[in-house]
Amino acid sequence: MTMRIHKFWCYLSLIAFISMTGCMKDTFLDKQPTGKITNDQFWTSKKDAELALAGCYSALRTPAFAIDNSSYSSLQFEGLTDNAYCNSTLDNYTNISRGLLTPTTGGIQSRVWKDAYIGIAHCNWFLGNLDKVPDLTDEDRGRMQGEAYFLRSFLYNELTMLYGDVPLVLEALGYDQSVFELTKTSKEQIVQQIIKDLDAAASSLPNTAYTDGHPVRGSALALKARICLYNGLWSDAAQSAKTVMDEGKFSLADSYQGIFWGEQQNNPEIMFSIQSVSPNATHNLDLLYGSRFAMVPLHTLVDAYEMRDGSQPKPPVVPSYYDPNDRMQNSFYQNRDPRLKLTIFTPGDPWAYNPEKGFNNTEKFKAESPSVNNLGIRKYINLTVNDGNGGPQGSSQDIVKLRYADVLLMYAEAKVEMDGGATSDPDALKAINAVRARPGVDMPAKNAPLTRATIRNERRVELAFEGLRYYDIKRWKIAGEVLNGVKDPGGVVRKFEDKFYYWPIPQTEVDKMGPDFQNPDYQ
Amino acid sequence: MVIARFIFHKSVMGKPILLACLSLLLCFHVNGQTKHVSGQVKDAEGSALSGVDVRIKGTPNGVLTDKLGKYSIAISSAEAILSFSSVGYASKEEVVGTRKKIDITLLSTVADLDQVIVIGYGTQKKVDLTGSVATLPAKELMKRPTANTALLLQGKVPGLQIIQNSAQPGKEDPSIQIHGVGTFSEAGNNPLVLVDGVPGSLSNLNPNMIENISVLKDAASAAIYGVQGANGVILVTTKTGAKGRMNVDYSFNYGVQRPAGVPDLIWNSVEFMELSNEGINRTGQNTSKLYSQAQIDAYKNGAGSAQYPNTNWTDLMFRNAPMRQHFLSINGGEGKSTYNFGLGYLDQDGVLIETGYKKYNASFNFRTQMSKIFTFGTNINFMQGNRRDPFSNAENLVLSIYAQHPLWSPYLPDGSGRVTSKAYDFESTNQNAYAVMKTSTDLNKAYSVSDVTYLDANILPGLKAEIRGAVNYNTDRQSRQNIPLPTFLFQPDANGNYNPQQNYLGNYITLTKTQEENIHYTLFSTVTYEHDFNLDHHLRLLGGYNQESYSYEKQAGFRRDFPASSLEDLDAGGTEAQTANGQSYEWALQSAFGRLNYSYKDRYLFEASFRYDGSSKFRTGKRWGAFPSFSAGWRISQEDFMKNVPWLTDLKLRGSWGRLGNQNIGNYPYQNLLDYGSYVYGDQVTTGVVSKNLADQNITWETTTAAGLGLDFAFFQNRLSGTFDYFNKSTSNILRVAQVPDFVGMGAPTVNSGEMNNKGYEFSLNYKDRIGAVDFSVGGNFYHYQNKVTKLGSEEIQSNKLRREGLPWNSWYMLKFIGVFQNQEQIDASPVQQNTPKPGDLIFADVSGPDGVPDNKVDAYDRVVIKGQYPSFNYGFNFSVAYKGFDISAFFQGVYGIKVYTADWGYGAFRQWSPPPTFWRDRWTPENPTNKLPGMYVDNYAPITTASSFWLQDASYLRLKNLVVGYTFAQNLVKKIGMQQLRIYFSGDNLFTLTDFVGDPERVIVNNTSGRFAIYPQANVFSFGIKTTF
Secondary structure: OHHHHHHHHHHHHHHHHHHHOOOOOHHHHOOOOOOOOEHHHOOOOHHHHHHHHHHHHHOOOOOOOOEOOOOOEHHHHHHHOOOEEEOOOHHHHHHHHOOOOOOOOOOHHHHHHHHHHHHHHHHHHHHHHHHHOOOOOHHHHHHHHHHHHHHHHHHHHHHHHHHOOEOOOOOOOOOOHHHHOOOOEOHHHHHHHHHHHHHHHHHHOOOOOOOOOOOOHHHHHHHHHHHHHHOOOHHHHHHHHHHHHHHOOOOOOOOOHHHOOOOOOOOOOEEEEEOOEOOOEOEOHHHHHHHOOOEEEOHHHHHHOOEOOOOOOOOOOOOOOOOHHHOOOOHHHOOEOOHHHHHEEOOOOOOOOOOOOOOOOOOOOOOOOOOOOOOEEOOOOOOOOOOOOOOOOOEOOOEEEEEHHHHHHHHHHHHHHHOOOEEOOHHHHHHHHHHHOOOOOOOOOOOOOEEHHHHHHHHHHHOOOOOOHHHHHHHOOOHHHHHOOOEOOOOOEOOOOHHHHOOOOOHHHHHHHOHHHOOHHHO | OHHHHHHHHOHHHOHHHHHHHHHHHHHHHHOOOOEEEEEEEEEOOOOEOOOOEEEEOOOOOEEEOOOOOEEEEEEOOOOOEEEEEOOOEOOEEEEOOOOOEOOEEEOEOHHHHOOEEEEOOEEEEHHHOOOOEEEEEHHHHOOOOOOOHHHHOOOOOOOEEEEOOOOOOOOOOOEEEEOOOOOOOOOOOOOEEEEOOEEOOOOOOOHHHEEEEEEEOOHHHHHHHHHHOOOOEEEEEEOOOOOEEEEEEEEEEEEEEEEEOOOOEOOOHHHHHHHHHHHHHHHOOOHHHOOOHHHHHHHHHHOOOOOOOOOOHHHHHEOOEEEEEEEEEEEEEEOOEEEEEEEEEEEEEOOEOOOEEEEEEEEEEEEEEOOOOEEEEEEEEEEEEEEEOOOOOHHHHHHHHHOOOOOOOOEOOOOOOOEEEEOOOOOOOOOOHHHHHHHOEEEEEEEEEEEEEEEEEEEEOOEEEEEEEEEEEEEEEEEEEEOOEEEEEOOOOOOOOOOEEEEEOOOOOEEEEEEEEEEEEEEEEEEEEEEEEOOOEEEEEEEEEEEEEEEEEEEEEEEEOOOOOOOOOHHHOEEEEEEEEEEEEEEEEEEEEEEEEEEEOOOEEEEEEEEEEEEOOOOOOOOEEEEEEEEEEEEHHHOHHHOOOOOEEEEEEEEEEEEEEEOOOOOOOOOOEOEEEEEEEOOEEEEEEEOOEOOOOOOOOEEEEEEEEEEEEEEOOOOEEEEEEEEEEEEEOOEEEOOOOHHHOOEOOEEEOOEEEEEEEEEEEEEEEEEOOEEEEEEEEEEEEEEEEEEOOOOEEEOOEEEOOOOOOOEEEEEOEEEEOOOHHHHHHOOEOOOOOOOOOEEEOOOOOOOOOOOOEOOHHHOEEEOOOOOOEEEEEEEEEEEOOEEEEEEEEEEEOOEEEOOOOOOOOOHHHOOOEHHHHHOOEOOEOOOOOOOOOOOOOHHHHOOEHHHEEEOOEEEEEEEEEEEEOOHHHHHOOOOOEEEEEEEEEOOOEEEOOOOOOOOOOOOOOOOOOOOOOEEEEEEEEEEEEO
8 A cells, every 4th residue: 555655746746847848938939020120120221220121111112103013103193193094993093094083993093092001100200210229420310311301301292292180190000099199281381301311311322313212302302393393382493493403413314215224224314213123023024014004194295295496397297096096196296395205105116015016005015904095104214125924024113203404394384484484494394305305305495584383384395104193183173174175095085173283181090080080172 | 027027137147047047037937828928129320239028927927139139028918018218218018919930129318418428628418418418420410411511510500501602523612601601791690510529611611520519609609719709609510430249331422413503594696686686676775686587597597506505504504413422440459448430431423514523521530549648649630632623713714604695506617626615706705614624723732731739638537638739731733734725706607717816715725833831730638526415416627738830831833834734844835924823821820718517406507608819810918818608507397396297307497697809800910910912114024012901909809798598498308309499699898990081092990999789589399209110200400690780880892792781791781672664654753863764674662761751762772671681580490200210300491571683694685795594585675564573684784783682592591401211221131231220212302492593593692792693503412321340
């Protein structure tokens, strides 16, 4: 019996021992991620700050502001204007151009809202933590802050141009009840804030040419000029543009085409661009516009290009809506402002997809879809590839957001407006004529007085497909006039209501914030 | 009587005495008109019953059946009544009449009442259960031959909802829910699955190795699993060998799967073109996609020729697919050891071309009595599964099938083998699914090895201990090869040339290799003490410790530009644009638990359990949680005042309360982790770091509190039995993604917020009996629950779903469809619709406005809540009949009151220009002024495609899930060919379905909002099988 009891205790203690090994120690439960670090562990060096700054930029590579490997692209903002038609219905640009714009439209209507605020949050996070980095020189800190200010201002400009009043978020927000009590800030106040930020950026960013994607002083000044111009602050716009012109860090490129494809590296004209590189960070631009014709130029844009001698094109002009029986007619496209052929494929133009017959609607090889109106976008297109996948390496054009020609035209426009609709300011004339005199464009100079109509048309032609026309027709308040009643190549009549000057806030956001958060016209 | 007793009790003394006595008795009766009656006694499964007491009623005369269940007895008159009785079986009486041979089947009562049930960390007699536990023995499970173990449970257990997503071989992914949607946290509704006591996988198991499955449904039974038990627990026990002779079991099943629920699309080219034109003309959209009369005429005149085909792409892509299963088991026991070795093989072709699955299982269960005290055992399982999946993923591939047009065939009609993309330049379409499946591949190999090893110790009478350690290792290897496909227009140009279009799948042969592996270690030990204090008080105590750790790792590499498609290694590809990715995570769990059972006079039952759990998913200080449960039972039938009720076999009332946890919420949710982004500076890709998501450092357990009441009953000697359960389950501190406005710019954190309640009841009822030589049983189960969000804060709208306090979670929320505009006058007189409708477009109701009253304008304020996110009830019923060797059983399963949103490919018209389903032939036209279907329309036409109740379909159904007809050969017959048992059967799955749903109603919509109809289809399975024991 004693033997048995002895054994019993032996076994019991053995089992107890095994049970208790590792018992209730928290170390067993301490599992740390091996692939990610926490915010507390970060911000230890200048390198961390650079990594975080690159993180801010990463928010730009979205179809809200650029283009990616999906079938979505911000280039299609042009399809909301009298310059182009979106044949692809993706992201709802086509619906919006036809007047189908409601709080639940979605697509680009909600994409910009979401993606802009993601970028703003990245910048706010960066700005809010930068001071944690020890041993950062004032110069480095200033430059980095300046870049973040630049990016944030760029995003706020997009938001205010589309939605009007929006919440002004300048520091990291949490998720408690207080965020639901936040209200919108007026567009004017936001503009004041971002102009202030851009002034700070301009004073701390290096005053050099733009080379590698980091904005420089000139970039900040040009963006400031744009925001001032968009908001009717004519003299501020002129002054800011003039500073860029006077400081001489930028100049017009010798090749108009090269700004968008082929000669983007160290291009003296580019002041800010959203960058790509093949084969590791590519997008679908050549596929979407060179092969699928997801967006095509409208004949009304073609009509805007002057004749080679500077005169207005004469009738018979091609009808705005093509005549399918006569869509191969090419004669009208000859002897025009050279920028027409550098911007738009017209019938018979040299075209990699059909080296024999050129650009055409019936015989093409690797292009996926025909152009619905026998015009195609040429600006930005890689002229050497002819497959539906945008070339073997994928497309890698940088999407140009600011360039020197724009600065010159902004200056001229601001002067025109300061002088009441026409100006004889020699600097203004010099600016527009410099753009017209670019090698390969060589359009005759304009003489005084420089009128509103002339500068606006020059802007339309020079900057076509750069995503600026939509904001231009809105701020000039001509959207209704140029869009209403026009039948698009899809056969639907376009509609622009006055309330579309500002878009509705996405319904999902209104659902969270309450009905008053919606723009009044959509409540 | 005395003599008989004597004989029975002393039968051990040897046969000679028994025989002598018998012959004496027989001799005695010979003189008085005696005759002999003989026969055989079997149980319901057809096995011989030995030792059954066969006696002449009212006399002391009786005999026992021998080893083969045979008996022979002398009777003196035709009026004599023979009575058959045996412990554990319902007694039977038969009037002899003129018969000389009486074969009898006795129905078991043991199986139901004295049945021992597997529960958390132990077993318990069914009669002593106080919680809600359903159990299914292998016999019941294996009635339906299927390759996926989870499907065996479908419709068999009330309160358990299993939905088969698809028939994709090896990836059926059935969704399993016990007692409703317990929580908002998306990943958190799957029950815990334990195989032989440790975490395992249902789909990795060979169904033939299963001994039984227990489903722990309520808090009382599952609380011992603490933080893992909130969604219920499924316990699987695998088969060990039985002592005695060695058995060789072999089974084979051959089945043919027929695709089910494939939408019936318009595959006539001319009709397709005319409908497309009608849609374009009516809506005024996409006029460039109009077919010309010449094109339509060409197809009319071509009349289905090779150049002008009417290609039915669903016929091309879906097929009847065979499936074979073999299973061999060698089991038995010798001396102190038992063993069961099982080998399984499944070869299943998919109903989608090129897809298929081969699965190999090998299992070995071994158990041995090492000494008087120790028993050692180990269960080893190996599984390999080779799968070919639809390319890219099932949804995309199936979607691209539905987007093809009848106007072209997969390859050019010239026999060159060149791939087509469309007939005419202007058309829109998706990838040529046929060509893609024939060339590019998505191959998966899964390996799983698991071992459970245990040591049981019977230390003292009543005192037992157990240590169980397990490892479960899984690897998945995926190899995806893209082959570029140059495509051509199906209709030649004016010169008769087929013009090239784009390349599908890029310009390079690419290869992506992914390897995922996870390893899960479990170690637990328990000590159990059991004691009876005099005869009335029974006490059982259990204490234990458990720890688990899990780690996961994934590596993936990509290269492109391979010189040949036969090359399967990454090294063969070009290094440009190569990528490598990898992730890993870990979690760990540590717990102590205990249970107390006490019963008084076998009639008052009480149980309490407790678990204390710590999880690595929460920060120090928030890690540990306590999860108690209490339950009690009252066996009313044991009370003295009930003992004389002859028809009452068993009656028990149960009640329970318990608390459970849920930790299924990602791995490091409390930590403020930084993510990576990238940007290009110059021509350099630069890594960036971003803070994408907010985190709540203080999050902790999600807690589910559940109360239940149950009633178990059995009447008429177990012929009629049933169980009823009511449950009320509330989950609080729900780990949910907080709602933040988009302008915060950060992903919302996981927080503890909100409460949800599920209330419901379920019952099952079974009746079994024998009439003459026919054994039959009828059973049914019914399950209803009501989900309600009880605390949420401000409401959330997720696309067409609403989350609001007082409503079921994710209630459907959309515009109300009330008809079709017949003419312009009606449009003008109606409230202003959102998208300028035309006659033939949908009418949406103006139910409200900003001020809560109709404002003559249809907009976001007019969205209404529509019932149907959850079924009103689930039900199932079954019949079985056995006569001699024949048996037939059928099992029906149904769901009532669920609604499903379907709008795209395969349901809507011309989504991405996919052919409309044939029901669109009844569309609105001026000549057919219906209010049921709008006029023809084309892709993305907002007046019709806006989210509305028009797209919400009733997906109620009743389905004959399975029908089996079998024949078991008589033992004496099969013995001659060296077998112990032989059974053949025919089985059919999903043989018919009653439903109003267009397509297959038994489906889960991925994300619920996508509205996509395109899923890998279900299958109707017809199979033949054989089961034998040597």
